[in-house]
Amino acid sequence: MRRIPIEYAREGDILGQTLYNNFGGMLLSKGTILNELIISKLKRHGYYSLYIKDKYTEKNIEEIIKPEMRLRIYELKEEMQGIIRGFDDEKKIDIKGVNKNVMNFNEIIEEIVYETILNKDVLLNLENISVYDDYTLTHSINMMLLSIVIGCDSGFNMYQIKKLAIGCIFHDIGKTFIPIEIINKPEALTDEEFELMKLHTEKGYEFLSNYTDLHAVSRNIALCHHEREDGLGYPRGLKKDEIHIFSKVAAICDVFDALTSDRPYRRALSVHESMEYILACGGGKFSVDLIRTFSNSINIYSKDTLVLLSDGREGVVYEINHGYNTRPKIEIYGEKGRKVTPYTIDLLNKNNILIVKIIHKFSFDIEHSYEEV
Numbered sequence: 001m002r003r004i005p006i007e008y009a010r011e012g013d014i015l016g017q018t019l020y021n022n023f024g025g026m027l028l029s030k031g032t033i034l035n036e037l038i039i040s041k042l043k044r045h046g047y048y049s050l051y052i053k054d055k056y057t058e059k060n061i062e063e064i065i066k067p068e069m070r071l072r073i074y075e076l077k078e079e080m081q082g083i084i085r086g087f088d089d090e091k092k093i094d095i096k097g098v099n100k101n102v103m104n105f106n107e108i109i110e111e112i113v114y115e116t117i118l119n120k121d122v123l124l125n126l127e128n129i130s131v132y133d134d135y136t137l138t139h140s141i142n143m144m145l146l147s148i149v150i151g152c153d154s155g156f157n158m159y160q161i162k163k164l165a166i167g168c169i170f171h172d173i174g175k176t177f178i179p180i181e182i183i184n185k186p187e188a189l190t191d192e193e194f195e196l197m198k199l200h201t202e203k204g205y206e207f208l209s210n211y212t213d214l215h216a217v218s219r220n221i222a223l224c225h226h227e228r229e230d231g232l233g234y235p236r237g238l239k240k241d242e243i244h245i246f247s248k249v250a251a252i253c254d255v256f257d258a259l260t261s262d263r264p265y266r267r268a269l270s271v272h273e274s275m276e277y278i279l280a281c282g283g284g285k286f287s288v289d290l291i292r293t294f295s296n297s298i299n300i301y302s303k304d305t306l307v308l309l310s311d312g313r314e315g316v317v318y319e320i321n322h323g324y325n326t327r328p329k330i331e332i333y334g335e336k337g338r339k340v341t342p343y344t345i346d347l348l349n350k351n352n353i354l355i356v357k358i359i360h361k362f363s364f365d366i367e368h369s370y371e372e373v
């Protein structure tokens with residue numbers, strides 16, 4: 001299974017991953033055979049990319065967050081937003097309801113943390129976590145999954161990872177207090193709107209502090225996930241050691257997932273491009289140590305990615321060499337535009353060959369071939 005830009009989707013392609021609607025329900029199930037009508041509908045719905053299965057990428061990628069779990073998270077999030085929205089000055093907030101909600105989230109996160117750590121290698125293919133639906137929800141889940149992996153690779157213990165994960169789920173809860181027109185505005189925000197948007201950090205932290213018994217380090221993520229190493233973040237312009245390590249992990253995962261997700265107003269960057277962006281932030285926005293952990297933990301070339309090599313060969317990434325994420329094992333299908341009997345090479349042993357770019361179709365399959373993600 002691999003992600004392709006929607007312009008590359010063709011009649012007869014098989015959908016590789018279930019698509020969910022804004023309410024956590026199923027929109028199109030995995031295995032659906034695409035036709036022109038479905039493709040044009042998806043385009044109208046604002047999809048920029050799709051996951052498809054083809055003869056080169058037949059392996060299934062497991063979904064770490066099972067559909068029932070995804071639905072449960074959606075319900076819990078709705079419940080919490082409902083409590084917040086129903087709260088005004090004359091009415092007391094339903095503290096019992098809030099804490100029950102947090103408790104339910106804690107239970108589900110416990111399960112997710114174990115699943116994620118067990119399936120860390122699967123998750124690191126990344127392609128199985130980004131689906132376009134309710135962006136804020138999907139984004140919170142993706143960011144949490146990434147943070148669990150980074151937390152694990154940073155040597156945090158299980159208790160710490162759970163605190164980090166629950167903090168990530170609630171990191172943008174403060175957005176519930178910001179006018180919905182600003183949250184959903186597809187164009188760039190005006191300065192005034194941006195100032196209002198920034199308040200989501202303090203509002204979220206205040207809410208979690210006043211009405212939940214979440215640990216301080218988890219609440220702190222809501223407050224500090226937009227702080228930056230160089231002091232140019234918000235709301236307080238904290239620097240380096242003034243920012244808790246959990247908030248630093250949350251910040252890098254927040255930015256990375258936002259870059260790799262399709263948004264209504266822009267196409268996702270590839271994992272490779274997003275990683276370049278993160279690396280370029282070294283010493284400025286994010287700490288150098290954390291960037292090192294992050295770039296070692298995330299695979300730039302996921303399993304099943306089609307690639308063009310510097311010697312003109314084309315193939316599919318079929319295995320990652322852990323710790324050497326730019327040097328995977330490749331199954332070769334073509335040489336200089338000619339189809340060949342498939343064979344494998346290990347880039348770890350071929351220092352003179354580089355991956356030049358990610359492609360979406362092999363040149364011998366179509367006329368227009370090498371288009372970057």
Ligand SMILES: [Fe+2]
Pocket residue numbers: 171172200225226
């Ligand atoms: Fe945020």
